[in-house]
Amino acid sequence: MHYNECFGCGDDVEGGLHIQSAVAEGMVVVSQFEVTDAHQGAPGLAHGGLLACAFDEALGSTVGNLLRRPAVTGRLETDFRRPVPVGSTLHIVARLDGVAGRKIYVSADGRLDAEDGPIAVQARALFVTVGFEHFTSHGHTDAMQKFRQARTREREDWDINP
Numbered sequence: 001m002h003y004n005e006c007f008g009c010g011d012d013v014e015g016g017l018h019i020q021s022a023v024a025e026g027m028v029v030v031s032q033f034e035v036t037d038a039h040q041g042a043p044g045l046a047h048g049g050l051l052a053c054a055f056d057e058a059l060g061s062t063v064g065n066l067l068r069r070p071a072v073t074g075r076l077e078t079d080f081r082r083p084v085p086v087g088s089t090l091h092i093v094a095r096l097d098g099v100a101g102r103k104i105y106v107s108a109d110g111r112l113d114a115e116d117g118p119i120a121v122q123a124r125a126l127f128v129t130v131g132f133e134h135f136t137s138h139g140h141t142d143a144m145q146k147f148r149q150a151r152t153r154e155r156e157d158w159d160i161n162p
Ligand SMILES: CCCCCCCCCC(=O)SCCNC(=O)CCNC(=O)[C@H](O)C(C)(C)COP(=O)(O)OP(=O)(O)OC[C@H]1O[C@@H](n2cnc3c(N)ncnc32)[C@H](O)[C@@H]1OP(=O)(O)O
Pocket: 001, 056, 057, 060, 061, 064, 069, 070, 071, 072, 073, 074, 075, 101, 102, 103, 126, 128, 130
């Protein structure tokens, strides 16, 4: 579910991560994260918290794309296996591991600079399905309105429901 004001995927968010995600063969969701100077922690290297954010986005997109239901991150674990340099692109492949009631388990691998590059970051998350009142009761009404408009446009764009 793409939301243009999202820090992770919003096209127009200044300083956002601008992550693009798409469903791919094998019921996985692939995302790319281009690491820039603005994402630095240690000199020349991506900040771990931003990498966790990128995986939150990639995994949330996996839930949205594969299950088409509103959900929020309840738990997120990351393993940082290799440094991720500024100028590199993380190729993230995420999958749905299971659903138990409202609980949705997802995981992802992030490879450096190529689909078959070395694994730099891995993550697992638990998302919890929520009703839309989660957003209206905890967030701003106008933000939810913008999100609903974006969803309507998304539905119009879909050829098939993956
Ligand atoms: C519209 C779509 C938009 C998609 C956007 C994706 C954006 C990217 C993702 C995000 O960044 S979301 C923002 C960060 N996350 C949050 O703000 C969530 C804040 N937490 C909450 O709102 C609530 O804690 C939550 C909705 C996750 C759960 O509260 P509830 O009262 O609805 O449910 P409950 O606490 O009963 O938990 C439901 C089940 O999940 C389990 N659970 C919840 N949090 C857990 C946790 N942290 N670890 C393990 N299990 C957890 C819980 O034990 C339980 O299991 P059982 O059904 O087996 O009893």
